Amino acid sequence: MAQMTMVEAINMAHAWEMASDPSVVVLGEDVGTNGGVFRATVGLQQRFGKSRVQDTPLAEGLIAGTAIGMAAQGLKPVAEIQFMGFIYPALDQIASHMARLRNRTRGRLSCPVVLRMPHGGGIHAPEHHSESLESLLCHHPGLRVVCPSSPARAYGLLLAAIRDPDPVIFLEPVRLYRFARQEVPDDGQALAIGCCFVLREGSDCTIVTWGAMTVDSLKAAEQLALEGVSCEVIDAGTLAPLDFETILDSVVKTGRLLIVHEAPRNCGLGAEIAATVGEQALYDLLSPIRRVAGYDTVMPLYRLEHDYIPGVARIIDAIRATLAE
Amino acid sequence: MSEYRTAAHFDIAYRACLDADGAALGELPGWAQDGELLRRMYRMMVRARSFDTKAVNLQRTGKLGTYPSCLGHEATHVGVGAAMHADDVLFTVYREIGTKFWRGIDMLDVLLYWGGDERGTLYTRSPQDFPFCVPIGSQMPHAAGAALAIQIRDQRRCALAFIGDGGTSQGAFYEALNFAGVKSLPLVCVIVNNRWAISVPVSAQTAAATLAQKAIAAGIPALQVDGNDVLAVRDVVGEAVERARRGDGPTVIEALTYRLSDHTTSDDATRYRSTEEVSAARRLEPIARTRSFLQARALWTDADEQALKAACSDEVEAAVKQYLATPKQSTDAMFDHLYAQLPAALHAQREEARRYAAPGH
Numbered sequence: 001m002a003q004m005t006m007v008e009a010i011n012m013a014h015a016w017e018m019a020s021d022p023s024v025v026v027l028g029e030d031v032g033t034n035g036g037v038f039r040a041t042v043g044l045q046q047r048f049g050k051s052r053v054q055d056t057p058l059a060e061g062l063i064a065g066t067a068i069g070m071a072a073q074g075l076k077p078v079a080e081i082q083f084m085g086f087i088y089p090a091l092d093q094i095a096s097h098m099a100r101l102r103n104r105t106r107g108r109l110s111c112p113v114v115l116r117m118p119h120g121g122g123i124h125a126p127e128h129h130s131e132s133l134e135s136l137l138c139h140h141p142g143l144r145v146v147c148p149s150s151p152a153r154a155y156g157l158l159l160a161a162i163r164d165p166d167p168v169i170f171l172e173p174v175r176l177y178r179f180a181r182q183e184v185p186d187d188g189q190a191l192a193i194g195c196c197f198v199l200r201e202g203s204d205c206t207i208v209t210w211g212a213m214t215v216d217s218l219k220a221a222e223q224l225a226l227e228g229v230s231c232e233v234i235d236a237g238t239l240a241p242l243d244f245e246t247i248l249d250s251v252v253k254t255g256r257l258l259i260v261h262e263a264p265r266n267c268g269l270g271a272e273i274a275a276t277v278g279e280q281a282l283y284d285l286l287s288p289i290r291r292v293a294g295y296d297t298v299m300p301l302y303r304l305e306h307d308y309i310p311g312v313a314r315i316i317d318a319i320r321a322t323l324a325e
Numbered sequence: 326m327s328e329y330r331t332a333a334h335f336d337i338a339y340r341a342c343l344d345a346d347g348a349a350l351g352e353l354p355g356w357a358q359d360g361e362l363l364r365r366m367y368r369m370m371v372r373a374r375s376f377d378t379k380a381v382n383l384q385r386t387g388k389l390g391t392y393p394s395c396l397g398h399e400a401t402h403v404g405v406g407a408a409m410h411a412d413d414v415l416f417t418v419y420r421e422i423g424t425k426f427w428r429g430i431d432m433l434d435v436l437l438y439w440g441g442d443e444r445g446t447l448y449t450r451s452p453q454d455f456p457f458c459v460p461i462g463s464q465m466p467h468a469a470g471a472a473l474a475i476q477i478r479d480q481r482r483c484a485l486a487f488i489g490d491g492g493t494s495q496g497a498f499y500e501a502l503n504f505a506g507v508k509s510l511p512l513v514c515v516i517v518n519n520r521w522a523i524s525v526p527v528s529a530q531t532a533a534a535t536l537a538q539k540a541i542a543a544g545i546p547a548l549q550v551d552g553n554d555v556l557a558v559r560d561v562v563g564e565a566v567e568r569a570r571r572g573d574g575p576t577v578i579e580a581l582t583y584r585l586s587d588h589t590t591s592d593d594a595t596r597y598r599s600t601e602e603v604s605a606a607r608r609l610e611p612i613a614r615t616r617s618f619l620q621a622r623a624l625w626t627d628a629d630e631q632a633l634k635a636a637c638s639d640e641v642e643a644a645v646k647q648y649l650a651t652p653k654q655s656t657d658a659m660f661d662h663l664y665a666q667l668p669a670a671l672h673a674q675r676e677e678a679r680r681y682a683a684p685g686h
Contacts, residue, residue, distance in 0.1 A: 025477060051477050052477070054473070054508075056504065057500070057503055057504055057507060059496075059500040059503075059504075061466065061496065061497055061500060062466050062469070062497070062500040062501060062503075062504055064466070065463065065465070065466020065467055065469070065470065065497065065500075065501070066466050066467075066469050066470035066473060066501075066504065067470060068466070068467050068470055069416075069466065069467035069468060069469060069470020069471035069472070069473070069474065069484070070470040070471070070473055070474045070477075071470075072453070072455070072467070072470075072471065073414070073453070073470070073471050073474035073475065074474070075474050075477065077470075089496070092460060092463055092497075093463065093466065096460045096463055097460075097463060097467065102662050102663070102664070102665070103443070103662045103663050104443055104446060104456060105443070105446045105447070105448075105456055105662075106443050106444055106446065106447055106661075106662050107661075107662045107665075108446065108447055108448065108452060109453075109455070110665070141663055142663050142664065144664075165664075165665035166664045166665055194668060194669075241668035241669075241670040241671065242670060243670075244670060245669075
């Protein structure tokens, strides 16, 4: 079995689903001849033809809106937005139409679209190439927002996203595209959307995180284990709708909760998780819920990006503070 | 000294079949020999206006929400409907009831939609058509996407999108046309230039001499048509539809008409335009013109007119009765079609909504 990176696993999931379902069509900027700026779609146009892998003009709103019209005609578009920082022109189409078409036609028309995009920073990219904007999307009813944290989960969740009858925003952590290799069987097996993944079991504190921050959270848990602190690390996996059952079960077990995300703290998804745990499990908590998040600043240019992105040290300190209370 | 030469030439053709009084301007298109088709088009225009008049009255008496009248647009809307094939896909803004009626959408559907009920978008007789589109211009990429799907599957169909004069200022309009040009998509775009985007006249919307010429930048053939001339609209849109269905690419048609009504029932057009302008426009309104044309050809009689008015009135009254008797949806309706299957996380909210459901209409 091949060892592969996340971007290779994403490419493999595209190929599997395109081979098995002729209604799957790929579109976006530079996805054809060039295979995508991160090479996520490399080779697909050669294999499946120009009709099924379409290079579009440079217009994100058009890409999202075109995918809606295609989906309503029975195709399954998998569209790439080149970087999440460029999502803003597409938000009108996503919020006003993609998320609503099924509801506003009482189920007559639907939008089985996957909108893929790189998420987060940490690769020394230019301005506007490192944003973590999941809260903008999670706020809209009718969408699913998915964020994998390993090659195997990227493969399984992308297959699930393409097969989902509703629109899925698929966030790909750029730092993890080529971060680690893993064996990923090309078996067409999808993972369930809407379920958290418990990446490490523990008893003293629950860490809920997603995307690239799972790597830092696992490192922090490993280091704390040397001091005898047992952390449970949960990868949310699907950010909307969120699997609160798994999170609440874990918090009831550990009595402590730290939420870690790269996006700014203010109105971040961490706030929603903290509020829900506060509403439903306050009396199971042994200490206040804490958040480690990106600062409420503009994502800096790359010399400061690792000062912006929460690292292992901030996570460890937050856990220690939680345990000290 | 170096010379300047012309790099490219463009012009915009204008098409009309009837003069202001409904007399033929020359030889009519061959399809216009079909008297029954002409009568059907006229009947649909009157049907749309009868409905429209009643809908405005319903709003005034508190029985309908905000409603955008189609008064004056009937020739454009019906001409487009008559030019399309049943298996084409329609993308409208929110005023085009003449086109929707032609495609089998019921008066009840339109009343339910503007009466605050999503069931007004069920469109059982044209199940691929999109519902009304309120965010201006945002329907254009959907139409391009549908056209791309048609092209990918090598089908002989097309997508047809309406947009207003104000809509041509939106980026989505140009983005969709640009894409349609690049891919030679089976797309027909009808710009309904009714001169006013709420209070903003076309002269404040663009410095371009025509709206049709915006298509030239996208490499798409474009022309203007008298939008109050149902024969001309049916003719040019029909040619564009056949061209698209053959796989010969997109066309943009600017239909020149006039919004004789307020923008919606919430608007007061006397705040921004003169009664003289509206009166002058009313002299060119499409229904009287079409009727003169039909009567001159002995295709329509006063008895036909009386029978049509009575039939429309009966139909409208029956639709209104049905609309007013339709109970509101249960609160589950907010959740039922949000996703194919409601995520578990929303079950508790659906229960809460049931517990606090407001009574009545």
